[in-house]
Amino acid sequence: xxxxxxxxxxxxxxxxxxxxxxxxxxxxxxxxxxxxxxxxxxxxxxxxxxxxxxxxxxxxxxxxxxxxxxxxxxxxxxxxxxxxxxxxxxxxxxxxxxxxxxxxxxxxxxxxxxxxxxxxx
Ligand code: AMP
Ligand code: ZN
Numbered sequence: 001x002x003x004x005x006x007x008x009x010x011x012x013x014x015x016x017x018x019x020x021x022x023x024x025x026x027x028x029x030x031x032x033x034x035x036x037x038x039x040x041x042x043x044x045x046x047x048x049x050x051x052x053x054x055x056x057x058x059x060x061x062x063x064x065x066x067x068x069x070x071x072x073x074x075x076x077x078x079x080x081x082x083x084x085x086x087x088x089x090x091x092x093x094x095x096x097x098x099x100x101x102x103x104x105x106x107x108x109x110x111x112x113x114x115x116x117x118x119x120x121x
Contacts, residue, residue, distance in 0.1 A: 006096035010044040037104030077103040
């Protein structure tokens with residue numbers, strides 16, 4: 001069993017609400033959403049943070065952003081925020097690189113189509 005929670009999710013040792021997966025990346029719902037719509041997009045490879053990126057990571061980092069863009073289209077988000085927290089001082093709690101996709105504040109359509117814990121009330 002891996003000690004990194006997002007490696008655990010990538011290896012299906014830890015359950016998640018996945019919305020996208022291919023060989024290199026995975027996207028799933030944030031367990032404690034800070035927006036009406038909140039997904040995390042991760043590389044399956046363990047990379048600690050943006051500060052730990054190396055030259056051979058250019059493709060995977062680009063893939064994270066394209067995946068977030070495709071998810072935003074899929075879920076009808078008109079506008080959204082993409083956030084990388086970097087390091088403890090930057091608010092990073094999980095030391096496995098992840099891109100936050102946040103949205104759904106003013107978009108009635110998001111609320112109609114997305115089953116999401118924060119929207120159940
Ligand atoms: P950060 O502060 O950038 O490291 O964000 C980590 C995010 O991971 C937080 O928004 C947490 O709610 C989320 N999180 C932690 N554990 C899990 C999990 N098992 N499944 C889904 N999201 C998680
Ligand atoms: Zn990891």
